[in-house]
Amino acid sequence: MSEKISFELNGQSITITLSPDHRFLDVLRKHLNIVGPKEGCGEGECGACSVLMDGYIVQSCILPLGSVHGKKIMTIEGYRETKRFKALQDAFLTEGASQCGICTPGMIMATEYLLSHNPHPTDEEIRHGLAGNLCRCTGYNMIIKAIKRAAKEGEGLW
Amino acid sequence: MKEKQNISVGIDNVEAADKIAGLAKYTSDIVIEGMLYAKTVRSTIPRGTIREIKIPTLPKGYYTVDATDIPGDNIVGMLRDDWPVFAAHHVNHIGEPIMLIVREDKAIITEIVNKITITYDEAEPTFDFTDSCEQLSFQKGNTKKAFKEAKKIIDYTYETGYQEQTYIEPQGFIGYPENDGVTLIGSIQCPYYVKHAVMQTLGASEDLVRVIQATVGGAFGGKEEFPSLMACQLAVAIHKIARPIKMIYEREEDMEVTTKRHPAKITMSAAIDADNRVMAIKSHVGLDGGAYIGLSKVVLSRGMLASTNAYTIENVTARGDVYRTNTVPNGAFRGFGAPQMIFAIEMFMHHIAKDLNIDPLTFRKAHMVKQGDLTATSGVFRDPVIMNSMLEEVLKQSNYIEKVKQYQHPESNKGIGMSWFLHGFGFTGSGEKDKIKARVRLKKDEQDNVHILIAAVDMGQGPKTTMRKLVANLLDYPIEKVIFNNPDTRYVPDSGPTVASRTMMIVGGLLARATKKLQDQWVAHQEVVTEESYEQPSYVQWDNEAMHGDAYPAYSWGINVCEVEVDRQTYEVRVRNMWNIYDVGKAIDERIVLGQADGGQAQGIGYGYLEVMNHREGKIMQKNMTDYIIPTAADTPPMENTLMDNPYPLGPYGAKGVGELTLVGGAPAVALAIEQAIGKKVHTIPVTPERIMELIDNE
Numbered sequence: 001m002s003e004k005i006s007f008e009l010n011g012q013s014i015t016i017t018l019s020p021d022h023r024f025l026d027v028l029r030k031h032l033n034i035v036g037p038k039e040g041c042g043e044g045e046c047g048a049c050s051v052l053m054d055g056y057i058v059q060s061c062i063l064p065l066g067s068v069h070g071k072k073i074m075t076i077e078g079y080r081e082t083k084r085f086k087a088l089q090d091a092f093l094t095e096g097a098s099q100c101g102i103c104t105p106g107m108i109m110a111t112e113y114l115l116s117h118n119p120h121p122t123d124e125e126i127r128h129g130l131a132g133n134l135c136r137c138t139g140y141n142m143i144i145k146a147i148k149r150a151a152k153e154g155e156g157l158w
Numbered sequence: 159m160k161e162k163q164n165i166s167v168g169i170d171n172v173e174a175a176d177k178i179a180g181l182a183k184y185t186s187d188i189v190i191e192g193m194l195y196a197k198t199v200r201s202t203i204p205r206g207t208i209r210e211i212k213i214p215t216l217p218k219g220y221y222t223v224d225a226t227d228i229p230g231d232n233i234v235g236m237l238r239d240d241w242p243v244f245a246a247h248h249v250n251h252i253g254e255p256i257m258l259i260v261r262e263d264k265a266i267i268t269e270i271v272n273k274i275t276i277t278y279d280e281a282e283p284t285f286d287f288t289d290s291c292e293q294l295s296f297q298k299g300n301t302k303k304a305f306k307e308a309k310k311i312i313d314y315t316y317e318t319g320y321q322e323q324t325y326i327e328p329q330g331f332i333g334y335p336e337n338d339g340v341t342l343i344g345s346i347q348c349p350y351y352v353k354h355a356v357m358q359t360l361g362a363s364e365d366l367v368r369v370i371q372a373t374v375g376g377a378f379g380g381k382e383e384f385p386s387l388m389a390c391q392l393a394v395a396i397h398k399i400a401r402p403i404k405m406i407y408e409r410e411e412d413m414e415v416t417t418k419r420h421p422a423k424i425t426m427s428a429a430i431d432a433d434n435r436v437m438a439i440k441s442h443v444g445l446d447g448g449a450y451i452g453l454s455k456v457v458l459s460r461g462m463l464a465s466t467n468a469y470t471i472e473n474v475t476a477r478g479d480v481y482r483t484n485t486v487p488n489g490a491f492r493g494f495g496a497p498q499m500i501f502a503i504e505m506f507m508h509h510i511a512k513d514l515n516i517d518p519l520t521f522r523k524a525h526m527v528k529q530g531d532l533t534a535t536s537g538v539f540r541d542p543v544i545m546n547s548m549l550e551e552v553l554k555q556s557n558y559i560e561k562v563k564q565y566q567h568p569e570s571n572k573g574i575g576m577s578w579f580l581h582g583f584g585f586t587g588s589g590e591k592d593k594i595k596a597r598v599r600l601k602k603d604e605q606d607n608v609h610i611l612i613a614a615v616d617m618g619q620g621p622k623t624t625m626r627k628l629v630a631n632l633l634d635y636p637i638e639k640v641i642f643n644n645p646d647t648r649y650v651p652d653s654g655p656t657v658a659s660r661t662m663m664i665v666g667g668l669l670a671r672a673t674k675k676l677q678d679q680w681v682a683h684q685e686v687v688t689e690e691s692y693e694q695p696s697y698v699q700w701d702n703e704a705m706h707g708d709a710y711p712a713y714s715w716g717i718n719v720c721e722v723e724v725d726r727q728t729y730e731v732r733v734r735n736m737w738n739i740y741d742v743g744k745a746i747d748e749r750i751v752l753g754q755a756d757g758g759q760a761q762g763i764g765y766g767y768l769e770v771m772n773h774r775e776g777k778i779m780q781k782n783m784t785d786y787i788i789p790t791a792a793d794t795p796p797m798e799n800t801l802m803d804n805p806y807p808l809g810p811y812g813a814k815g816v817g818e819l820t821l822v823g824g825a826p827a828v829a830l831a832i833e834q835a836i837g838k839k840v841h842t843i844p845v846t847p848e849r850i851m852e853l854i855d856n857e
């Protein structure tokens with residue numbers, strides 16, 4: 001049964017008429033052409049589909065469209081227009097934190113969530129903050145270095 | 159040509175800015191107007207004959223595609239051609255593809271697939287190591303005599319499990335009809351493997367099959383040969399339906415049916431003389447090939463070639479078998495047989511020393527390879543071996559010797575382990591010369607942009623950056639003017655597959671030569687094209703039948719040290735630290751090589767203690783990333799990595815191979831650390847809490 005679902009996506013108001021049990025990731029990728037969030041596992045385990053919902057990190061592959069009604073959603077497409085993103089992108093580049101890159105948009109969104117709650121995380125806090133985002137290429141250490149670099153060089157942004 | 163600056167200094171990865179911003183296009187991001195989706199109907203039994211397939215009446219617009227639609231051979235062309243595109247009569251493993259269902263709406267296809275019933279005449283499946291279908295062996299010296307004269311003989315058996323590549327992007331292709339032929343865009347390592355396989359299945363000529371690499375979201379060997387199977391199926395469907403079709407696996411399907419690292423059983427026997435030296439090693443490695451053999455024989459060969467690892471042993475007998483079982487076919491995975499064998503030999507050398515009551519480090523060091531020594535296959539280690547200085551450095555960094563003493567205390571619950579290893583690069587023996595015959599091309603256009611035309615794939619390991627850097631540096635030219643697009647078989651020659659850590663040393667070596675030629679022929683504002691093809695170094699002599707001679711022109715070397723803590727109540731293992739040191743000749747880009755090191759080590763230790771995969775009656779028990787655990791950021795330890803400078807004269811700027819080297823030593827390093835922490839010998843990986851409990855309880 002289709003319903004009208006309204007939410008804010010990257011600062012824009014969206015109203016879409018679809019069954020509320022659609023996976024939000026499919027709605028983003030198929031209906032709204034937002035392909036930055038990736039599907040790695042389809043069950044909320046790998047974090048490649050991470051987006052922010054009212055500032056909280058959520059896995060869009062296990063999020064039913066109905067839950068998004070009235071919420072503010074930020075994906076990498078919106079986030080990449082921000083200063084914070086620029087600081088993260090520079091740091092990820094400098095530290096070599098992205099290899100195949102399939103996990104990176106999700107990793108960036110998880111980092112935003114982490115830094116917005118804890119602008120000066122320790123290594124241990126970063127490791128736990130990212131534990132819901134799997135990466136098979138980097139062994140994570142360069143990502144951790146990148147986040148520390150961004151926190152330092154982007155001082156005041158978070 | 160003079161080196162303008164130290165080429166090793168890291169630069170920003172040329173693809174990363176787009177990847178970080180979510181702008182890179184992976185296969186599943188590609189949409190083609192009017193495309194259909196395909197889903198696979200699979201065998202639910204491990205072995206039998208298909209009696210009847212009942213398909214519900216299909217509404218208009220649905221298609222089935224099966225073996226009867228194949229215009230050419232129902233075989234996926236790879237090393238051993240035993241792997242059908244679609245099962246026609248017999249099925250040999252759970253998950254074997256039987257047909258595709260194709261339609262516009264993905265969700266409804268799944269419903270249809272679930273309604274198809276297949277009845278079988280079931281046959282007795284084989285799961286044990288009895289049906290050998292590939293055998294290899296080689297000899298060095300006189301093992302028989304050494305065993306006769308030995309003061310002592312020591313035997314051990316080692317076992318390793320499956321490992322799943324677990325690239326975060328599942329396998330996928332999108333394809334469309336083009337000029338009476340098919341074009342396939344996919345997540346692949348080897349564009350020409352795919353092209354040749356599809357040509358054989360369609361019975362089509364070269365010009366009718368075009369293969370393009372999309373951005374690849376991780377591969378690690380998993381996208382070496384498996385994509386050829388998917389591509390053949392999709393090509394048959396496109397040939398039949400004449401519409402664009404997309405086929406992306408879901409994680410569960412990917413885990414259940416794609417190739418994995420071969421489980422292995424390795425027996426080792428050493429003849430020891432009166433001075434506690436190893437006179438001879440006899441080994442046998444058995445690999446579980448799964449239902450189809452594909453390239454398993456080469457995996458076996460790689461494994462056996464590592465049977466003495468970085469030790470010089472005068473007398474060697476190595477034998478191996480690939481066994482056919484009614485399980486998912488196993489295949490390529492970073493390291494390609496070496497991780498199994500290097501686990502075995504590293505544990506074995508340690509266990510021999512313990513049994514002889516001598517210090518393992520001293521014992522292992524006494525057998526370490528030196529320049530000029532003979533390899534296991536009587537080839538020669540020609541180039542400088544700098545393992546002693548590497549060892550000195552890593553011992554210092556890790557404080558290994560002191561910690562070994564400290565952690566002897568049974569209450570410490572801590573352990574430190576060390577592995578050392580080598581890895582040869584490119585195809586074994588004369589494979590590069592006889593099988594691959596790599597060709598590379600450089601084209602300078604009228605705007606003086608230089609185009610790198612090779613089939614090498616950037617799957618995250620960085621050749622987009624390193625190849626452009628290499629050519630730009632050699633030409634002393636801006637890297638922005640050097641262009642390297644994703645390979646498209648319409649435009650690039652066959653420089654071989656992106657496997658075997660061969661890309662920089664072999665393909666990069668050829669590119670360096672083509673660059674030199676381009677420089678000599680350079681005329682501004684005119685098109686200039688240069689080509690190079692592989693020539694084997696004249697000193698390499700290899701007898702493929704006897705497996706005798708130089709298996710590789712050169713080797714890279716490494717040492718991993720790993721420190722762990724084991725919880726006495728839960729037996730949970732925490733990896734605390736790793737120190738690693740490598741001789742990769744010359745790093746073309748330090749940042750990229752260090753990234754390979756971190757990632758390879760994480761996969762290596764994951765293989766050693768964390769990643770459990772098994773099957774029950776042929777059914778893979780781990781369905782997804784919840785069941786199959788790969789290291790998270792919280793599991794992975796901090797890693798100190800050091801690169802040595804030891805340029806290889808024939809590599810570009812002295813570069814040797816990197817990718818696989820960084821994985822092969824992780825498992826024995828972590829297993830030896832756990833062995834010390836629990837005070838029990840470890841013979842099987844992964845060393846899970848359950849296994850630790852068994853080792854402790856079986857006291």
